[in-house]
Amino acid sequence: MSHWMDILDGGPGPKRGDIVQTTVRTYLVLRSRRMRRRDPAACPRYTLWMVRWWQLEPEMRKRLGDSAARRVDGQRVFYLKWYPRKKKSFEDYLRRKA
Secondary structure (H helix, E strand, C coil): CEEEEECCCCCCCCCCCCEEECCCCEEEEEEEEECCCCCCCCCCEEEEEEEEHHHCCHHHHHHHHHHHHCCCCCCCEEECCCCCCCCCCHHHHHCCCC
């Protein structure tokens, strides 16, 4: 599964073997890449290739954990928050903009 993620707190970005936690599911990061932004002052955005932890074989999970453990800061957990959906009523779409 490919997804993008903004790092709003200014911390380090996700890397291979990190955990991404949503409100419902837990994913392991297979690969991440920083995206270029038009505005250099914008928060960093990463493209993540991740998979649910239980879909991986135990050997692959162990290799991802070992990959993260070799880093200085170890395996990190990122909490993914979805942006709220813009809500427009049906009448708003029918209204003409003046």
